[in-house]
Amino acid sequence: MLETNAERVPFWEQPLPEDEKLAEQVEHERQEHLMLDALPPSENNALVLARMQQTTRLFWVLVLGLGGITLAFVVTWVIQMQYGIGITGLNRSVMWGPYIANLVYFVGIGHAGTFISAALRMMKLDFRRPIARAAEIVTLFGLATAGLFPFLHVGRLWKIFYMFPIPNQRGLWPNFRSALFWDATAITTYLIGSTMFMFIALLPDLAMARDHTSGLHRRIYRTLAMGWRGTEHEWHNLEVIANILSFVIIPVMFSVHTGVSWNFAMALQPGWHSTIFGPFFIVGALFSGVAAVIIVMIILRKMMGLGYFFREEHFNAMGIFLMLMSMAWVYFYFTEWIVNWYGNLPMEKALQSMLTGDLAPLFYLMLFSNIVVPLGTLWSRRVRTSLPAMLVICIFIQIGMYLERIIIVAGFLSRNELPFNWVNYTPRWPEVVITVGALAFLALMYTVFTRLVPIIPVWEVYEGQAMHTPRRFGRAIFSVRTEQH
Amino acid sequence: MADFMLLGLFNNVTPTADAVDGLRDLGIDDKNITIMSSLPYASKLFGRKTPRSWYLPFVLGGAVAGLLLGLFVAAITPELYPIEVGGQGATPIPPSAIIVFELTALFSMVAAFVAFLLQGRFPILTRQMYDPRITDGYIGLQVRVSGDMLDQAVKVLEASGARSVQREDAAEYRSQGIRHLLFWGGVSTAGLIALLIPLLLTYDVIRLPWINNMKDTPVVDAQEGPRRAVPAGSIPVQGPVLIAGQPATEPIPSSPESLQRGDVLYNINCAMCHGSLGGGDGLMTKYFPEVPALTDDRIQTMAAHDIFLVITNGKNRMPGIAKNLTAGETWDVINFVYSLDE
Numbered sequence: 001m002l003e004t005n006a007e008r009v010p011f012w013e014q015p016l017p018e019d020e021k022l023a024e025q026v027e028h029e030r031q032e033h034l035m036l037d038a039l040p041p042s043e044n045n046a047l048v049l050a051r052m053q054q055t056t057r058l059f060w061v062l063v064l065g066l067g068g069i070t071l072a073f074v075v076t077w078v079i080q081m082q083y084g085i086g087i088t089g090l091n092r093s094v095m096w097g098p099y100i101a102n103l104v105y106f107v108g109i110g111h112a113g114t115f116i117s118a119a120l121r122m123m124k125l126d127f128r129r130p131i132a133r134a135a136e137i138v139t140l141f142g143l144a145t146a147g148l149f150p151f152l153h154v155g156r157l158w159k160i161f162y163m164f165p166i167p168n169q170r171g172l173w174p175n176f177r178s179a180l181f182w183d184a185t186a187i188t189t190y191l192i193g194s195t196m197f198m199f200i201a202l203l204p205d206l207a208m209a210r211d212h213t214s215g216l217h218r219r220i221y222r223t224l225a226m227g228w229r230g231t232e233h234e235w236h237n238l239e240v241i242a243n244i245l246s247f248v249i250i251p252v253m254f255s256v257h258t259g260v261s262w263n264f265a266m267a268l269q270p271g272w273h274s275t276i277f278g279p280f281f282i283v284g285a286l287f288s289g290v291a292a293v294i295i296v297m298i299i300l301r302k303m304m305g306l307g308y309f310f311r312e313e314h315f316n317a318m319g320i321f322l323m324l325m326s327m328a329w330v331y332f333y334f335t336e337w338i339v340n341w342y343g344n345l346p347m348e349k350a351l352q353s354m355l356t357g358d359l360a361p362l363f364y365l366m367l368f369s370n371i372v373v374p375l376g377t378l379w380s381r382r383v384r385t386s387l388p389a390m391l392v393i394c395i396f397i398q399i400g401m402y403l404e405r406i407i408i409v410a411g412f413l414s415r416n417e418l419p420f421n422w423v424n425y426t427p428r429w430p431e432v433v434i435t436v437g438a439l440a441f442l443a444l445m446y447t448v449f450t451r452l453v454p455i456i457p458v459w460e461v462y463e464g465q466a467m468h469t470p471r472r473f474g475r476a477i478f479s480v481r482t483e484q485h
Numbered sequence: 486m487a488d489f490m491l492l493g494l495f496n497n498v499t500p501t502a503d504a505v506d507g508l509r510d511l512g513i514d515d516k517n518i519t520i521m522s523s524l525p526y527a528s529k530l531f532g533r534k535t536p537r538s539w540y541l542p543f544v545l546g547g548a549v550a551g552l553l554l555g556l557f558v559a560a561i562t563p564e565l566y567p568i569e570v571g572g573q574g575a576t577p578i579p580p581s582a583i584i585v586f587e588l589t590a591l592f593s594m595v596a597a598f599v600a601f602l603l604q605g606r607f608p609i610l611t612r613q614m615y616d617p618r619i620t621d622g623y624i625g626l627q628v629r630v631s632g633d634m635l636d637q638a639v640k641v642l643e644a645s646g647a648r649s650v651q652r653e654d655a656a657e658y659r660s661q662g663i664r665h666l667l668f669w670g671g672v673s674t675a676g677l678i679a680l681l682i683p684l685l686l687t688y689d690v691i692r693l694p695w696i697n698n699m700k701d702t703p704v705v706d707a708q709e710g711p712r713r714a715v716p717a718g719s720i721p722v723q724g725p726v727l728i729a730g731q732p733a734t735e736p737i738p739s740s741p742e743s744l745q746r747g748d749v750l751y752n753i754n755c756a757m758c759h760g761s762l763g764g765g766d767g768l769m770t771k772y773f774p775e776v777p778a779l780t781d782d783r784i785q786t787m788a789a790h791d792i793f794l795v796i797t798n799g800k801n802r803m804p805g806i807a808k809n810l811t812a813g814e815t816w817d818v819i820n821f822v823y824s825l826d827e
């Protein structure tokens with residue numbers, strides 16, 4: 001019998017030039033590109049599984065810390081249910097505050113996952129391969145966290161079933177023409193679709209985990225992998241359904257944040273009632289989502305030692321993507337403003353009140369974070385490939401995009417058409433605890449999940465590596481990509 | 486002789502393809518050969534035909550089901566349970582289009598997923614020929630041969646470079662038949678039962694001891710509070726503010742000049758009813774006997790901006806005289822009214 005790790009050569013051919021100079025170049029290319037740096041799968045599997053199963057002290061500190069904040073979140077929610085929504089800073093006029101802004105924010109960061117795994121898959125961009133799973137989990141947990149907020153936002157939670165479309169004797173059949181219903185339908189569709197999409201891509205990796213673990217772990221992975229063996233038929237099926245789901249889920253992804261934006265845009269509220277809101281929200285969602293995925297990649301790389309998978313080229317590619325999204329966002333925001341400013345309708349001056357009003361500092365901080373920071377730095381490859389710089393930029397973008405949602409929700413509501421309805425809004429402690437707690441909840445679920453499933457879709461990486469070879473062209477070495485189909 | 490199952494492990498694609506060719510030369514049908522790998526190799530790499538899959542009917546069926554459900558929810562239920570929404574028909578097209586789109590997408594995705602599970606016969610509940618080293622990069626070639634071909638087949642696998650060949654009695658590996666369908670049937674039944682529980686709560690079949698009415702909760706007190714300050718800029722500042730209890734325009738302080746102007750204006754605008762000394766005895770009291778005396782404590786203790794409101798807006802049968810007086814002149818009159826008491 002042969003040993004599992006005995007044959008250290010990769011199982012696909014890799015012609016290496018004999019020339020010493022070219023060999024150096026090949027070595028350089030291998031360091032640069034994950035796709036050329038194929039290791040025996042047994043080593044990669046062992047690395048991914050070892051990282052998955054190791055629980056360091058830092059991990060437990062993180063879990064306990066995040067768990068504590070999540071507990072505070074739950075306690076606050078119970079107190080809010082007991083005393084009513086009145087203990088928050090919400091008031092008449094500003095009836096939608098951070099809870100709804102959080103909904104928009106968390107749905108927003110959920111957009112990058114599908115974009116990376118579905119759209120980049122269809123475009124056959126290989127930099128997505130190691131990132132896809134990490135991004136999909138952001139989508140999944142982002143949506144799950146966002147899904148809490150409509151429930152957090154209603155006063156008497158135990159009456160929530162009044163909103164469900166079940167025939168009843170109260171004659172309260174819900175209004176299917178409401179924009180809120182479109183949004184709820186879109187998010188549900190997206191959540192179910194993304195879960196299925198993540199699960200099918202996870203199957204081969206669950207089988208991998210099953211093959212290399214023992215005891216209880218093996219039993220769990222054996223159940224979850226459902227008997228996956230990797231036969232031709234299974235792979236073919238996986239490929240076809242991944243393509244089908246990609247094609248269907250991309251329009252659904254666009255519809256989700258359009259639906260969220262229509263929650264606002266369908267109301268005759270100055271600052272909301274804008275035709276550009278749909279695409280503007282989608283671009284904003286991708287912008288904050290890509291930044292969130294980059295933050296997650298940096299943390300995973302540092303904490304789980306995944307430097308082999310998340311390389312400079314990936315941060316570089318994601319940085320370019322981020323910069324494009326920033327440009328698109330600026331363009332949309334400017335368009336919305338200039339149309340309002342030029343029209344100069346009295347009731348739409350709410351938008352202009354941001355320039356000088358109470359929220360002006362937040363407004364300018366948002367513009368700084370979303371425009372100056374990314375566009376001023378991301379043009380440089382050195383910045384894009386520097387992890388600390390990327391972390392700072394992405395945190396700025398998170399702050400900026402969060403402020404954008406706060407300004408849209410609470411800011412515009414506080415300056416509506418009727419001046420006698422103008423009020424200012426200041427959050428009280430429940431909103432602060434619940435917002436921070438929701439973020440901690442998302443991070444907690446993510447942290448725990450990284451110890452439950454392989455966070456790298458190893459089979460996608462192998463597939464990419466099998467399709468790439470170094471090719472000699474004159475005096476230099478290049479990477480060549482082969483298509484199987 | 487009984488059938489046998491062979492599992493050869495190869496470390497590359499080409500030897501596997503060679504083995505497939507060799508087995509084919511032995512007369513073994515392609516159906517009896519299964520190739521397993523840790524990454525999606527296209528079948529043509531092994532010189533085999535791409536497996537067939539039948540997603541289309543499922544996806545189309547799912548799409549049609551979603552479309553019909555969407556139409557029912559968005560277009561038919563509003564007819565069954567009409568709600569008046571200003572300006573929109575009972576079944577407006579744009580919102581219906583959104584719901585129809587979402588449900589069509591959802592159902593086609595779910596149908597594709599179901600098709601994936603059914604075609605893979607997941608979950609596989611019977612024993613399968615497998616080797617865990619396949620996920621370590623080896624390619625597994627499983628072949629079912631009759632007993633008399635066994636030795637030849639093993640020879641072909643080894644000659645093509647198989648790193649290990651495992652042989653088992655085929656009788657141990659049975660088809661799982663409809664077990665996976667029974668499994669999903671059970672799961673679906675459990676799911677449906679779980680869905681019934683909210684209905685039991687809704688129709689009060691199960692009663693939970695929970696505060697149901699808002700009056701029984703501490704909610705109301707918590708929501709009461711002092712009135713919030715009016716944000717700057719929400720009140721127009723060019724004209725007088727006409728809200729009781731709110732300050733009006735900047736008052737003009739009492740001075741001999743102001744009192745003198747107020748005296749003149751008072752005699753023009755007010756004295757005919759209130760009397761030249763504010764005693765409530767002007768000429769018009771013949772017709773309006775209820776005219777109050779301005780020297781009265783009730784008037785003299787009123788806040789200046791409330792008097793401002795009365796002069797501007799009028800009160801009871803007194804007309805507002807805002808159009809006769811500017812804001813400054815009104816303050817002069819107020820100063821004069823306060824001086825009547827002395």
